[in-house]
Amino acid sequence: MNIQEEARKMKLASPRMASTAGEVRNAALLGIAKALEENKTAIFSANAEDLAAADAAGISAAVKKRLKFDEGKLTACLDGLRQLAELPDPVGRVLLRREMDAGLILTKLSCPIGVIGVIFEARPDALVQISSLCIKSGNCAVLKGGKETARTNRALFMLIHAAAVEAGLPKECLLQAELHNEIGELLTCDRDVDLLIPRGSNAFVRYIMDNTKIPVMGHADGICHIYVDKDADQEKALRVIVDAKTQYTAACNAVETVLVDRPIATEFLPKLAKALADAGVELRGSREAAKIVPVAEVMDDDAFAKEYLDLILSAAVVDGPAAAAEHINRFGSHHTDSILTENDVAWEVFRALVDSAGVYRNVSTRFADGFRYGFGAEVGISTSKIHARGPVGLDGLMTYKYLIEGDGQIVGDYASGKAAFHFRDL
Amino acid sequence: MNIQEEARKMKLASPRMASTAGEVRNAALLGIAKALEENKTAIFSANAEDLAAADAAGISAAVKKRLKFDEGKLTACLDGLRQLAELPDPVGRVLLRREMDAGLILTKLSCPIGVIGVIFEARPDALVQISSLCIKSGNCAVLKGGKETARTNRALFMLIHAAAVEAGLPKECLLQAELHNEIGELLTCDRDVDLLIPRGSNAFVRYIMDNTKIPVMGHADGICHIYVDKDADQEKALRVIVDAKTQYTAACNAVETVLVDRPIATEFLPKLAKALADAGVELRGSREAAKIVPVAEVMDDDAFAKEYLDLILSAAVVDGPAAAAEHINRFGSHHTDSILTENDVAWEVFRALVDSAGVYRNVSTRFADGFRYGFGAEVGISTSKIHARGPVGLDGLMTYKYLIEGDGQIVGDYASGKAAFHFRDL
Numbered sequence: 001m002n003i004q005e006e007a008r009k010m011k012l013a014s015p016r017m018a019s020t021a022g023e024v025r026n027a028a029l030l031g032i033a034k035a036l037e038e039n040k041t042a043i044f045s046a047n048a049e050d051l052a053a054a055d056a057a058g059i060s061a062a063v064k065k066r067l068k069f070d071e072g073k074l075t076a077c078l079d080g081l082r083q084l085a086e087l088p089d090p091v092g093r094v095l096l097r098r099e100m101d102a103g104l105i106l107t108k109l110s111c112p113i114g115v116i117g118v119i120f121e122a123r124p125d126a127l128v129q130i131s132s133l134c135i136k137s138g139n140c141a142v143l144k145g146g147k148e149t150a151r152t153n154r155a156l157f158m159l160i161h162a163a164a165v166e167a168g169l170p171k172e173c174l175l176q177a178e179l180h181n182e183i184g185e186l187l188t189c190d191r192d193v194d195l196l197i198p199r200g201s202n203a204f205v206r207y208i209m210d211n212t213k214i215p216v217m218g219h220a221d222g223i224c225h226i227y228v229d230k231d232a233d234q235e236k237a238l239r240v241i242v243d244a245k246t247q248y249t250a251a252c253n254a255v256e257t258v259l260v261d262r263p264i265a266t267e268f269l270p271k272l273a274k275a276l277a278d279a280g281v282e283l284r285g286s287r288e289a290a291k292i293v294p295v296a297e298v299m300d301d302d303a304f305a306k307e308y309l310d311l312i313l314s315a316a317v318v319d320g321p322a323a324a325a326e327h328i329n330r331f332g333s334h335h336t337d338s339i340l341t342e343n344d345v346a347w348e349v350f351r352a353l354v355d356s357a358g359v360y361r362n363v364s365t366r367f368a369d370g371f372r373y374g375f376g377a378e379v380g381i382s383t384s385k386i387h388a389r390g391p392v393g394l395d396g397l398m399t400y401k402y403l404i405e406g407d408g409q410i411v412g413d414y415a416s417g418k419a420a421f422h423f424r425d426l
Numbered sequence: 427m428n429i430q431e432e433a434r435k436m437k438l439a440s441p442r443m444a445s446t447a448g449e450v451r452n453a454a455l456l457g458i459a460k461a462l463e464e465n466k467t468a469i470f471s472a473n474a475e476d477l478a479a480a481d482a483a484g485i486s487a488a489v490k491k492r493l494k495f496d497e498g499k500l501t502a503c504l505d506g507l508r509q510l511a512e513l514p515d516p517v518g519r520v521l522l523r524r525e526m527d528a529g530l531i532l533t534k535l536s537c538p539i540g541v542i543g544v545i546f547e548a549r550p551d552a553l554v555q556i557s558s559l560c561i562k563s564g565n566c567a568v569l570k571g572g573k574e575t576a577r578t579n580r581a582l583f584m585l586i587h588a589a590a591v592e593a594g595l596p597k598e599c600l601l602q603a604e605l606h607n608e609i610g611e612l613l614t615c616d617r618d619v620d621l622l623i624p625r626g627s628n629a630f631v632r633y634i635m636d637n638t639k640i641p642v643m644g645h646a647d648g649i650c651h652i653y654v655d656k657d658a659d660q661e662k663a664l665r666v667i668v669d670a671k672t673q674y675t676a677a678c679n680a681v682e683t684v685l686v687d688r689p690i691a692t693e694f695l696p697k698l699a700k701a702l703a704d705a706g707v708e709l710r711g712s713r714e715a716a717k718i719v720p721v722a723e724v725m726d727d728d729a730f731a732k733e734y735l736d737l738i739l740s741a742a743v744v745d746g747p748a749a750a751a752e753h754i755n756r757f758g759s760h761h762t763d764s765i766l767t768e769n770d771v772a773w774e775v776f777r778a779l780v781d782s783a784g785v786y787r788n789v790s791t792r793f794a795d796g797f798r799y800g801f802g803a804e805v806g807i808s809t810s811k812i813h814a815r816g817p818v819g820l821d822g823l824m825t826y827k828y829l830i831e832g833d834g835q836i837v838g839d840y841a842s843g844k845a846a847f848h849f850r851d852l
Contacts, residue, residue, distance in 0.1 A: 015755060019778035098800055104789065106799055113811045114781060194811045215641065215812040236834035243836035329441060351829055352445035355540060363530065363832035372840070373532055373828070374524060374849035385539045385620045385825040386641040387813040399811040402799070403777055406789035408662035410669035414798070423800035 003185035004192075006175055007115065007142060011192035013172035014114040014140045020169060022089035028135050028167035033081040035163040036128070036156070040074055046155040047124065054148055067149050069124040077128040080377060084136050087376065090394050091138045097426040100404070101419060105426070107403040112138035114194040116397065117186050118379070119208065121200050122146025127153050129377050130197075131160050131174055137397040140170075142186060142193065144177040146200075154178070187212035195387075195397075197380050202307060217396065219383040221307050221333035222252025224365040227324035227350065229341035230261040234268055236362065237340045238275040241313075244338070244364040246279050250309050252381060253336050253358075253368040257304055257314045259324045260289070265317045269293045276313060286316040304331040321346045325353035332356065334383045336368040336390075357383055357390035429568070429611035430618075432601055433541065436566045437618035439598035440540040444564045446595060448515035454561050454593035459507040461589040462554070462582070466500055472581040473550065480574055493575050495550040503554040506803060510562050513802065516820050517564045523852040526830070527845060531852070533829040538564035540620040542823065543612050544805070545634065547626050548572025553579050555803050556623075557586050557600055563823040566596075568612060568619065570603040572626075580604070613638035621813075621823075623806050628733060643822065645809040647733050647759035648678025650791040653750035653776065655767035656687040660694055662788065663766045664701040667739075670764070670790040672705050676735050678807060679762050679784075679794040683730055683740045685750045686715070691743045695719045702739060712742040730757040747772045751779035758782065760809045762794040762816075783809055783816035 036043065047069040054064050096108035116139050120126045127145050134141040145153045157176040165171050177186060186193065190213040197217050198208040205220040226244060228237050244255035260268055265288075273283045273293045283295045290297040298304065298314050304327070308314075318324045321339060328337050336358035339350040351359045358368045368391060370378025375393030382388050388396035413419040462469065473495040480490050522534035542565050546552045553571050560567040571579040583602040591597050603612060612619065616639040623643050624634040631646040652670060654663050670681035686694050691714075699709045699719045709721045716723040724730065724740050730753070734740075744750045747765060754763050762784035765776040777785045784794045794817060796804025801819030808814050814822035839845040 012752070012755060015751065015779040015781045018781070100793075100798065100800065210639065213636065215810070217812075233834065240834055240836055243838045247836070247838045247841065325441065326438070329438060347831075353441040355441045355444070356827065358828045358830065360830040361832065363830050363835045364837050366837035367526075367830055367835075368828075372526065372837070372847065374526065374847065384641070386643075389825050390828045399815050401782065402784045402794075402816045404784065404786040404789050404793055405773075406787065408659065408666055409789045409793070410666055410673070411790050411792035411798070412669045412673045415673065421798065421800065 231343035548574035657769035
């Protein structure tokens with residue numbers, strides 16, 4: 001398969017996909033649910049082959065848990081598909097309607113972005129979720145999943161694509177890329193692919209960002225901070241920090257650094273070291289912090305810009321919320337950062353100065369997630385400030401176009417003063 | 427000046443800029459207006475030097491008209507500044523407020539993007555307009571204007587910067603780059619510059635897009651089309667086409683190609699050739715069109731993907747609105763395209779299938795402009811589908827952050843079922 005040629009065809013077909021009726025897209029989602037349910041034996045059997053190959057390759061139990069596609073995950077996928085079909089149509093919403101002059105009407109109308117490329121981890125439910133979000137939003141998509149679930153993905157994709165076409169969507173609506181070298185080809189399709197969403201390791205996402213002219217939505221690093229203010233409730237703080245580090249340590253929204261306000265450093269750091277040790281987490285400290293508690297010293301400032309993704313946490317001492325924000329903006333990844341304080345002024349300062357997609361008070365950084373925000377499914381979390389930021393749901397797959405309807409108006413008449421705009425929102 | 431170092435300082439100062447009160451930013455705008463008015467003699471004198479240098483370099487009268495900064499342009503700038511100060515604050519608007527659970531509140535809050543780099547044409551009023559839009563929106567900005575107005579820009583910038591700092595904005599709010607090689611340095615600042623807005627020739631904008639990892643907002647080509655449907659009012663059509671080509675031929679929203687519906691081609695093309703000839707425009711045609719009217723033949727399809735920016739127009743014959751949309755999507759630049767028809771169904775088909783920032787009915791493509799859309803000033807026109815699309819005003823300089831306010835909530839309790847979300851928009 002030549003990805004460039006296929007992407008070109010997809011791009012030229014994308015306006016037809018964009019103009020399909022909402023009912024057709026919803027019928028496709030329900031048809032997919034039906035097809036997956038009816039063919040679950042074939043899907044589970046393909047997944048068994050993937051799991052056997054993973055066993056042979058000595059893949060860890062934790063990863064295999066993500067590869068596995070069983071009744072429970074199928075049910076969650078079917079529920080997701082049916083819920084998505086119930087959601088209001090994101091396409092064709094009127095975002096602005098304005099009379100520019102009598103008989104000259106401007107309309108800003110939501111529409112799909114067009115062609116989305118998604119490169120995602122080896123998780124079969126991700127394939128179902130991403131393709132269904134693209135269908136609901138009227139986008140065409142090139143999908144490349146992790147190779148460890150190739151057989152499951154192929155079985156799922158064939159069913160999804162057939163059901164989508166059966167419901168009336170253009171056959172170019174979805175394309176599966178299966179070969180690793182096709183990622184490289186996809187990166188060159190900047191004329192035809194409007195947006196790339198890479199999911200996976202920091203190194204992988206950074207590689208994608210560095211090697212394409214296509215706009216990329218996502219995040220490489222997730223260096224999240226918790227700042228413990230002098231006016232924090234320290235018992236709450238320990239509980240929140242342990243949750244943020246251990247509830248899912250490998251997640252991008254797990255905390256990597258705790259900043260402690262100087263007036264409470266001597267009191268709080270030993271408590272923190274104990275709570276973390278009890279939870280199996282190694283604490284490391286800045287030179288100053290390591291003098292207060294007997295922990296390994298973080299060697300240089302750059303270490304504060306490192307994502308551990310492990311049961312390790314750094315601590316540093318700062319002077320109040322503004323200094324905490326400065327540390328966070330300098331060493332963080334603009335993902336999600338939380339202040340623990342009972343002091344409203346400290347919160348005001350922190351939320352104003354921290355330049356991150358998520359800025360929290362008195363809660364765990366692990367709340368940064370589309371489902372927990374009530375967005376339904378998410379396509380990813382963006383640390384970019386362009387287009388979508390933070391957890392991204394259907395909204396992030398939409399753009400808009402401006403329509404003007406008139407009756408022969410020309411700009412010459414407005415330039416000469418023969419006609420004049422009077423802008424009135426309708 | 428080391429642009430990378432300055433951009434780093436600006437990035438670290440940008441949260442302070444973002445958290446300035448709206449009153450301070452408005453006071454800065456009014457202070458700038460006052461400073462420009464009080465120092466107009468110095469500004470006009472710097473401009474006279476630029477104009478003398480342009481004379482010596484043999485620069486054309488048309489370009490010199492853009493370089494000139496006189497009483498009329500100053501008054502327009504002052505009006506713009508005062509109107510901008512009157513507009514509602516785009517910073518800190520609540521875009522969503524949701525109770526995730528009792529005592530757990532999610533807020534989506536508008537905020538500035540951060541650091542914007544703008545590279546713009548030699549037009550002194552552009553410097554005033556761009557810096558004032560950045561100030562109003564709470565963004566820091568690196569500004570690089572055309573070298574032909576270097577002296578005027580320097581005079582304006584010093585006054586603008588001094589007035590902004592005097593009003594209470596951080597001194598890092600604005601930076602002027604003056605040397606051409608500083609553009610190259612700016613392109614490498616992807617860690618610190620959040621968005622680049624290049625304005626100028628196709629070749630220049632394309633160069634910027636091809637040589638930076640910073641997200642770029644703007645457009646290289648403006649290949650706009652007018653499709654004349656069989657149900658068009660042909661007299662209106664001629665008037666609209668002549669306006670779209672001649673009212674400002676060098677603009678990105680001027681028409682380059684007219685597509686004529688087959689049933690009326692024999693009747694309409696000769697009328698079009700005459701109307702264009704009367705307006706001093708050369709018509710060229712596809713093989714089929716050139717058989718109907720005696721005009722030069724467009725040599726190959728690629729010529730339809732060319733922006734003339736001159737008094738030349740291509741014509742081709744197509745079969746109805748869907749075929750017109752296909753031609754437009756294939757050869758156009760997704761900027762602005764118009765259908766001329768009295769037939770509602772043809773309009774429905776055209777607006778659904780044309781994948782452009784502006785899709786018009788019965789009006790000139792020249793309406794694609796922030797002022798004409800009622801946005802006040804514009805920073806540029808985007809043909810990207812990511813972030814802002816079409817004419818971009820203050821909105822395109824904003825992003826948002828998500829706040830969560832809680833009281834010690836942890837994700838572990840929601841994962842274990844001890845707590846549950848109930849999502850209720852407030």
